[in-house]
Amino acid sequence: MKQVGKRTGEHPAIGPSEEKRAEAELIRQCIAGERYAQEQLYRTYCRPVAANLYRVLGDRNDLDDLVQEVFVIAFRGLPKFRQEARLSTWLYRICVNVALGRIRTRTRRPPPILKADPVEGDVRVSPDSPQTLLEREENKAKVYRILEQISPKKRLVLYLHEIEGHDLKEIAYLVGANPVTVRTRLFYGRKEFYKLLAEDAS
Amino acid sequence: MSRTAHIEPQVLAELCRGNLSGSKASKVRAHIDSCEQCQSAQSRIATGLVSMADIASEQAPDLGWDHIGARIYWSTSSERRAKERGMTPTRRLPWIAGSVAVVAGAALFWGLGGNEAHLDTRIALSEPEPVQASAPNPASTTPEPIPGAVIFAQGPVETDGVALDLDAPVLAGTEYRTGAGRLVVQFGESSAFRIAPNSKLAIERLDSEKIALRIEGRVDVDITRRLPGQEFVVIAGRHEVQVRGTAFRVDFTEGDLGVQCIRGKVVVTDGSHGVHVPAGQRFEILRDALGDAALRALPIDGPALDALETAMQMPMLSTWDPEWSLAGATALVEVEGAKGQSIAVDGSFVGEGGFVLRTSAGQHEVAWLDRDGSLSQSRPYEAVAGKRVRATLPTPRPIQRGKAERKRQLLAAMSTSKRAEQCLAKLTKHGLRSGAYLTLEVGVNEDGSQSHLNLLDSNLSPTIQACLRDVVDAQELPKGSAASFRFRLSY
Structure with missing residues (x-):
């Protein structure tokens, strides 16, 4: 899903023509209501969509509902998708908006990321000790805890810039805002975030 | 930056990332070396940056991908179907013919094994929710009887042991046995039930307070609107299927109960346990097993759901007035077609072969599918209120x-x-x-x-x-x- 160029200033436009044609054909079939095209689109992007939502929200509460919401919005909106951006970028944009809605509506922070079984999943592939892994999970939870204290709009811009590595132009497309607005949100968001991070003694 | 002021945290972050120019980085490092507070802040920020990199590489947790896919398909196809329902009858006709072919094609594919991706779509419902009995309508002391009418009949059907009289009122206490036939009864605007062949249905109550149908066999129910406070239940053995405003199928055969819901939600209960069956899901129990905690409603896969919805379409009078004199306002049309010939009236497929259909007075159109799957030109016929008319279709073209x-x-x-x-x-x-x-x-x-x-x-x-x-x-x-x-x- 991270199709948007990272810190390169690359415009999120369609790439090689072959890929563009295949993608356009898939979109056309989906709009025509072809079940198998819709399934192909879903199968291609369900994991990246879930991963994006998971990363931005930091928990898996209702993640399946949110993934569903993203694809329902996408299938509904495909006829209006003008293909000026890649399909993956467009889906990412929907993810961002769904995540923003989620951040705004949830009243309390749910349990932080990967609290249930952090060690079991990684122990086979990581040389780190269980203790180190646990610390890493706690540190990630701390980052989310701090992000939670920042207003949703600033938080999202901050996340997209500092964690996902998108530039201002890309973020402006993803959140549907002016790049100048994005820069302002990022400036204040970073200031708040690093201040909280530097002061956090928990 | 003065010697007394601490370094701004975002500057420390830039330092950690190596984004500061040489001279500025040197100045910042010099301050940090002499300032314990900035040292600890830098340490925390560095740890945070590592965590942010960890987060950036996080993969999706395992979810029930097939289940989510089925829900998305259900949601989007429901929207599509809703849009299509809004089409005018004359436009609907070719669409229906097309959808028959699409559903048949999809059914072939899924029947041949394409449903592999939809295996293991069992959802984890929470504990069965207690079912609240509907409160009686306090405003009404004596419930008003609701008039019902037979809208469609095909083949041999008996009412209370004698051959069905299509003009007889549908009242509480009536019992239908379908044998090889089938029957549709409408009991309000856009609300009807269809009794499948080899089934027995007794109307226990049909009034403003409650509608209760006792079924042995199969009944399809489509309820668009209920009266305020009105309860609707289908009784199957010792279980009840309670309705919240919906379209669903109940199949109760030799003690085994199957419920499939295509719209709205129903609750299957035996009085002490309840299982919610929302739209797009099915629920089956074998012999009084509702108390088994392992029982869950399962999703119906997309093509099967499409096929079910197509199968559950039933003819209804488009306008409904409880004060009507049915005989004076509607007409019965005997449609005679060849066996297996699918027949559409006013753009909706109604049945196969011969049947009797109640329609409003006026002009209607009949069309049929030939055996090679092609749709005929529609033919008009005039239905005269209070009279029975016959529409005989031409013999299908030989194959x-x-x-x-x-x-x-x-x-x-x-x-x-x-x-x-x-x-x-x-x-x-x-x-x-x-x-x-x-x-x-x-x-x-x-x-x-x-x-x-x-x-x-x-x-x-x-x-x-x-x-x-x-x-x-x-x-x-x-x-x-x-x-x-x-x-x-x-x-």
Whole structure:
């Protein structure tokens, strides 16, 4: 899903023509209501969509509902998708908006990321000790805890810039805002975030 | 930056990332070396940056991908169906014909094993929620009877032991036995139930407070609107299917209960336990097993749901006035068609062969599907209130050398073939692409054996082509006409 160029200033436009044609054909079939095209689109992007939502929200509460919401919005909106951006970028944009809605509506922070079984999943592939892994999970939870204290709009811009590595132009497309607005949100968001991070003694 | 002021945290972050220029970085480092507070802040920020990098590489947790996919399909196809329902009857007719073919095609595909991706779609419902009994309507002391009317009848149906009288009022206490026939009863605007063949349905209550139907066999129910406070239940043995405003099918045969819900939500209860069955899900229990905590409603896969919705479409009068004198405002039309001939009235497929349909007075259109699947031109007929009219359809065109019948037989044989399932599993494994096809020329002798089998065209891999060709080759058809035809399998 991270199709948007990272810190390169690359415009999120369609790439090689072959890929563009295949993608356009898939979109056309989906709009025509072809079940198998819709399934192909879903199968291609369900994991990246879930991963994006998971990363931005930091928990898996209702993640399946949110993934569903993203694809329902996408299938509904495909006829209006003008293909000026890649399909993956467009889906990412929907993810961002769904995540923003989620951040705004949830009243309390749910349990932080990967609290249930952090060690079991990684122990086979990581040389780190269980203790180190646990610390890493706690540190990630701390980052989310701090992000939670920042207003949703600033938080999202901050996340997209500092964690996902998108530039201002890309973020402006993803959140549907002016790049100048994005820069302002990022400036204040970073200031708040690093201040909280530097002061956090928990 | 003065010697006394601490370094701004975001500057520390830039330092950690190596984004500061040489001279500025040196100044910042010099301050940090002499400031414990900034040292600890830098340490925390560095740890945070590592965590942010960890977060950036986080992968998706395992979710029930198939289940989510089924829900998305259900949601989007529901929207599509809702839009299509809004089409005018004259526009709907060709669409319905098309959808029959689409559903048949989808059913073939899924029947052949394409449902592999939809296995294990069991959802984890929470503990069965306690079911609250509907409160009686305090405003009404004596519930008002609701008038009902038989809208559609086909084949032999008995009411209370005698042949059905189509003009007899539908009242509480009436019992229908369908035998080989079927029956649709409308009991309000856009609300009706259909009794399937070999079923018995007793109307226990039909009033403003409660509608209660006791079923043995199968009943399809479509309720769009209920009166305020009105309760609707289908009683199946010792279980009740309680309705919240919905379309659903109840199949109660020899003590086994199956409920499939296509719209809204129903609750299956035995009085002490309840299981919610929302739209797009089905629920089955064998013999009084509702107390078993393992019971769950399961999703119905997309094509099956489409097929169910198509099957559950039932004729209804478009306008409904409880004060009506049915005999004075509606007409009964006897439609006589050939056996197996699908017939559409005013753009909606109503039934096959012969049946009696209640319609409003005025002009209506009848069309039918020929056996080769083509839709006829619609024909008008005039329904006169209070009178019974007859619409006799022309004999369907004879099937040329039995081609269509042989094709149908071959498709039916393939849909139950294990080997075909294996081919499709291979196809799925190699990446099933929309538009994949295989065209064969098949010759069938009168005794059902094959006279020839030629592979004409395909865009499938040679392995899959050979696999499907072998499946066709292995089919023995029943005795019938000799025929030679082209046969295209497409996905």
